[in-house]
Amino acid sequence: MKTTHRVYFEDSERMPALPAGSVDLIVTSPPYPMIEMWDGLFTRLSPAARDALHQQQGFAAFDAMHRVLDPVWEEAHRVLRPGGFACINIGDATRTIGDAFMLYPNHSRILTRCIALGFTPLPAILWRKQTNSPNKFMGSGMLPAGAYVTLEHELVLVLRKGPKREFTHPKEKQLRRESAIFWEERNLWYSDVWFDLKGTRQGLEKGEPRRRSGAFPFELAYRLISMFSAKGDTVLDPFLGTGTTLKAAAAAARNSIGFEIEPDFAESVFHRIREIVGFANERVRSRIDGHIDFIRQCRDTGRTLKHVNRRYNFPVVTRQETELFLNLLTDVRIQEKHGFEVSYSDSAGPVSDLPAVSPAGNLPPKPNHQLELFAR
Ligand SMILES: C[S@@+](CC[C@H](N)C(=O)[O-])C[C@H]1O[C@@H](n2cnc3c(N)ncnc32)[C@H](O)[C@@H]1O
Secondary structure: OEEEEEEEOOOOOOOOOOOOOOEEEEEEOOOOOOOHHHHHHHHHHOHHHHHHHHOOOHHHHHHHHHHHHHHHHHHHHHHEEEEEEEEEEEOOEEEEEOOEEEEEOHHHHHHHHHHHHOEEEEEEEEEEOOOOOOOOOEEOOOOOOOEEOOOOEEEEEEEEEOOOOOOOOHHHHHHHHHOOOOHHHHHHHOOOEEOOOHHHOOOOOOHHHHHHHOOOOHHHHHHHHHHHOOOOOEEEEOOOOOOHHHHHHHHOOOEEEEEOOOHHHHHHHHOOHHHHHHHHHHHHHHHHHHHHHHHHHHHHOOOOOOEEOOOOOOEEOOHHHOOOOOOOEEEEEEEOOOEEEEEEOOOOHHHHHOOOOOOOOOOOOOOOOHHHHHHO
């Protein structure tokens, strides 16, 4: 199995390289209107935003900045297949312009626009980003009634183009079954509040560049891709930044395409891409290890798992997980500035050597080989 990952250093307002309906999933995060780090970009693209900021007209600036993003949402709708999802990570902004401190509700502005374009809104994910900054509380302190609630979350808007996607062809159905997620992952990932993304940021990007680029955590993109697409699908990020979506797509055995208006980001996108094989395989292993821990907990509490996964030969909770298979990456070939291609192993590798598991779902008695095999 192979996947391809293409990068265009172009404005995504128009994506002529992409035919209508050619993308299966969009995962993205635009520059956030009214957050100061993006003022330079918006004022360069919109004289109206520049004038409004200059004249300290907060809502006019907010509106002008969103008018820069609007054509990208329209183009995103065109290139998305019927039944395809769009996941848009966006935070609201608080800002004082002149004397007026207020909230600029980016998420509701984008949602309203996307609904007008024909997207179906679905329940969103609240990404809780707790801050420990001593200055996090704003306003009159302990004295009512002039203190403000602190913004400690962002959202991932979840939208779909039209009705549910159909999986009709046998090959499509098979890839969908292989793309299943573990029952215990489902319970976390499909919750509408995500608290636990902090510990999963490490890897290809380190803290400082991440903060300056507005990059989202690898895990955020990896989960969304795993939840809303199948292996072999094509994922688009029209606001690519450092390329997190491409790396997560590669790790999840999906193809991907990114558009980025700033050619300077090429270095970040291709930075350490050679390490994607080891990095992505770590994530695959951590999912398997997580499942093995879950099986142990079940065993310790006397819970019986009824089904057995055919590829790994370990117990799973539901029949839907019996063909789940996470391909390990074997190689990456880079075409500098244009993209990269990833090859995968189609066999379960050392996992197939695992001792058989009884249909009752109990792990074999000691020694327990699973973790050692994965650690190789
Ligand atoms: C919030 S950042 C995305 C960060 C990305 N999710 C990551 O993990 O690195 C938004 C990016 O969109 C880019 N951008 C803004 N407007 C654009 C446009 N019209 N077309 C393509 N890229 C654009 C910006 O240069 C910036 O890199």
